[in-house]
Amino acid sequence: MTETNTNSRIGEELLSVNNIDLSFGGVKALTDISFNINKGEIRSIIGPNGAGKSSMLNVINGFYQPQVGHVRFKGKDYTPMRPALAAKSGIARTFQNIALFKGMSTLDNIMTGRYLKMHSSFIEQALYIGRAKREELEHREKVEEIIDFLEIEAIRKTPVGRLPYGLQKRVELARALAMEPELLLLDEPMAGMNLEEKEDMSRYIIDVNEQFGTTIALIEHDMGVVMDLSDRVVVLDYGRKLADGSPDEVSSNQDVIDAYLGVSH
Amino acid sequence: MEFLYSIFVTPFVEMWTAPEFLAEVVLGGLMSGIMYSLVALGFVLIFKASGVFNFAQGVMVLFAALNFVGLIDAGLPIVVALIATILIMVALAFAIERVVLRNLVNQEHIILFMATIGIAYFLEGLGEMIWGGDVRPLNIGLPDDVWFVGDILIQQSEVFAAAVAGSLVIALSLFFQYTRTGRALRAVADDHQAALSVGIPLNHIWIVVWAVAGLVALVAGIMWGSKFWVQFSLSTIALKALPVLILGGFTSIPGAIIGGLIIGAGEKVAEVFWGAAYGGAIEEWFAYVLALIFLFFRPQGLFGEKIIERV
């Protein structure tokens, strides 16, 4: 990512987490974490296993409620954030361990991403009249666009439980995109993928960011990918923030180097 | 010797020599089977969407029927009584979500199961308090003529009941397949966290499934009540849905339907043709023994997902 397009692409602050403390029983998962994410940027969160990266995303979309601190999104404070609020205000996500609706087709999985955008009443749906029918068709169109974008036409009707791992990850991304989010949280979208699949996924992430202007928070272990994609990187270790800055700044930071050398991957 | 003969030979000879009679027995069995299917369907809906094993499903059948017959006896026209009972069942769904589910949401399944036992006794008591404990006939003007197809005698009322149940199941499947709420229901059944992440409100979905289960209970209650009158034994008979679930699988809607039909037809045939040899009352236990055999050979049920042991 070159400096010039970085500046025009990126706007003001979209989200910030402020002084987040999160513990489970005696285990401290996050200690006094603060950082922000600007509109339009790709922001990576890295760190060794158990550093608290997934917990951080879970705090942002409200799955975990921190004991201390708050999440600020689009100028509004949430103490704490809740999953329903996050979805409603424009935050979508994928999961480290794929969380798809396994018995449902690719198409139906992606359609669930349109849930909040559809407004027909229960009665209209029960009788399949009025808005219910019109909405189904309208949103189906939007979903087909996403299917084309991610090149998964061939598996439209397949129950996702039967798909190979790499494609499941892609369907999960599709479902999140169907929400047309302002902020997209991706928890290790390339874990367990081969090189080619990783390249595809990287390309999709860049395209989403550039074409739709979607802000992305990315957790990823592959340093090559992180350095290529990210505008800024925040480094966690044992639940604490170790460093925060551009990929170059972070990779030359002595604390970061030590933390990574001390951990085998 | 004679005993073996009466088990392995006589019944089949009887079936062979009087196929029309066999057909009538099977048809009669399928009719009670539809009831079992409907009760089992209510279980499956709730179990899929919330992982709650709803012990109260049988009592909901009774409760719906009691309200319906009570309102009719109080002088309301049938259609008005029907709408009022639907509203009562929907209100019940709201109340259960608000009072029970919302407060126990993160508890162990066994706790939720205990809570549904509580709901069952509460509803039974409430029904008796409002409507009394009398056995009441329910007459909604079903045709009481018969048809002959060849030599086989068919009750028109039973055909009507089957058509109603069939339409209900088809309507439900379409609803689940093609509407946003239906899709959300399936999504919640598959993965709670993922459903939350796309903004599907679990509370709302629970209300919908309990309301739909209440509606299915009402249909079952009306059909059962117009055949055997509305009485408190209804809730015990509804326990036959348990073996149906073991047969069909706890999460399969087609399984609930087909399991119910198999058990309904199977127990009637067993009673009529083998009853003499055993001294009768096979109907009482047939379903449970069949379920037991299934547990040995196919514990996931006919349509359930295969249970894979992790080692």
Ligand SMILES: Nc1ncnc2c1ncn2[C@@H]1O[C@H](COP(=O)(O)OP(=O)(O)O)[C@@H](O)[C@H]1O
């Ligand atoms: N739901 C949970 N219950 C208990 N402990 C948890 C839970 N989620 C995360 N943790 C703990 O928090 C720490 C950070 O985990 P996590 O956020 O998954 O790390 P990462 O994603 O960086 O590998 C770990 O010690 C983990 O065991």
Ligand SMILES: [Mg+2]
């Ligand atoms: Mg993680």
